[in-house]
Amino acid sequence: MHKLTLTRYDYGAFGCFIAYAGCSIIIPLALCQAARDLHFTLQEGGFAAGGALQIGRAMPMVLAMLGCGFAAGHWGMRRTLGWSVVLMGLGICFAALSPTYALLFLALMAVGLGEGVIEGLCTPFVEGLHKDEPGRYLNFSHSFWGIGIFATTLLGGWLLSQGVSWRWLVASVAILAVAPALLLLLPARKTAYPERSGRFSAAIICQQTWEILRCRHFWLFFAAMFVAGGGEFGLTFWSASFIQIEFAGTPLLGGIGTAGFAAGLFLGRSGSGILVSQRHLPHLIVFTGLLGVLVSLFFPLLHSPWVAAQQHTLPWLAIFSQKWLLFGLLFLAGITSAPFWPSIQSFACKRMPQLDSTMLFVLLSCAGIPGCACASWLMGVAGNHFGLRLSFLIVPVCYLIMSTLIGSDWYRSRREEARTDRRDC
Known part of the structure; x- marks a missing residue:
């Protein structure tokens, strides 16, 4: 494999991912404080309202992604991407000024418009720079999403613990x-x-x-992106609140936990971008997906009353009440979740070369974003009824479905290659 060669526009894309990550995670990080200020307290049935904020952000994101191809075709991909970053920054400023839940919801819709263009165009923007081995560059560029999450949650959690208003934090x-x-x-x-x-x-x-939508093969990857995005962002969205509510932790501990997940995302994406070749992407997706199922199954056991009741007979179960185990699991979950989004998109382009790659990236992102919103909201609804801890069972279900879908297509591709080899002989 050749050494990665980066240009000014690669660094611009890296910055887009960092800013996009910061704007997407700052509300989940400050959710407990914002909920008290705007009167939808999470512990009193407000989990669904908190998760619904992600739906408000996701709806305009999908609309923007559907329209960004037209905008890029008219004004060019570079200019369209650049102005979308400006729109996202202005929208998050308005979110910081919102005096009510309804206005916060509307401000996040404005943020979602900018984020939707970034989500739809940033991946094909990088792919356009590196036609030879796009999968490596896509995984590496997507790793900067993890850097944005890491820096924002760590610094933001510390500032919230020091008494800084969530409004100043969001605006910054x-x-x-x-x-x-x-x-x-x-x-x-x-x-x-x-x-x-x-x-x-x-x-x-x-x-x-239309050519993409009428291709039956596309819908397998569409479903895989939906559940992969749901599992990853469900963990991202609710980790800080889970730590503060279930473990009575401070905002700083919530930020550290989410930062641990982000550090895993960065290491997983940058490592796979550097070390994993294009032809091994399906291996990477399936194996990390199955490991993600195993890791995320431990979250509902953390601080569990059932586990606590068994400790007198099995003393080693006491580790499930330790914060260090939670932080370790979040880090491992970040590593296992890291390759899904960029690798599924790149693998889909390889499997459907007859389709336009830019529109394919956009439409697959149109699956991932609603997946993020639905999983975040479903975890909130489940949190209202069964507790936030048990709502984390949604994550391994998402990863298992994704691994099954990609694994089946990987098996199908190997059979096709074997038939081709026999014909060539």
Whole structure:
């Protein structure tokens, strides 16, 4: 394998992922404080309202992703991506000023518009820079999502513990959008971004979209992206609240736990980007998915009354009440969750080369984002009825479904390759 070669626009994409991650995690991190301020206390049945904020963010994200192909075709991918970062930063500022839950919901919808374009275009933006081995670069660039989560949760959790208002904290995240906006929008001095030649008409984009939607193979990857996104973001969204409510932890401990998950995401994505070749992506997805099922099954046992009742006969069960085990599991869950999103998209492009890769990336992201929203909301609803701890069972279910789907397609691809080899002989 060759050494990774990075350009100015790679760094702009890295900044997009960092800013996108910061804007997406800051509300979950400060959710307990915001809920008290805006009067939807989580412990008094507000888990579903908290999870619904992610639905409010996801709806405009999907609309933006569906429209970003038209925008990129008209104005170019670089400019469209750059202005979407600006919109996201402005939206998170308005979220910090929201005096009611309803206005916070609307502000997050504005944030979602910018995030939707970033989600839809940032992956094909990087893929356009590196046509030879895109899977490595995609995994590496997506690892900066983990850096954004790590830095925001660690610093944000500490500031909340020091008594800093959640509003100031949310507003400060907008600063993360400045650097990528400048890298993407300022004129290039040397090498310009390799935009596609010509401009896409609406008819061409609609034709490409229709070709993808009528391909039955696409819907397998659509379903895999839906559950993969749901499992990963369900952990991201509820980790800080889980620590503060179930373990009576401080906001700093909530930030440390989520930062541990983000550190695992960074190591898993950067490591797989550097070490795993394109042809081994399905192996990576299936094996890490099954490990993710195993790791996430331990979360409902943490601080469990059933486990506590068994400790007099099995003293070693006391480890399930220890915070260090929770933090270790979150770190391992981050590593196992890391490759799913970028690797599924890259593997889908390899399996369906006849389809337009940009629109395929966009439409697969349109599956992952609703998956994030649905899992976050379902975990909130389950938290209202059964407790937040048991709601974490949704995560291994998501990962098991994803592993089954990708594993079945991997098996199918190997059979196709074997038939081709026999014909060649």
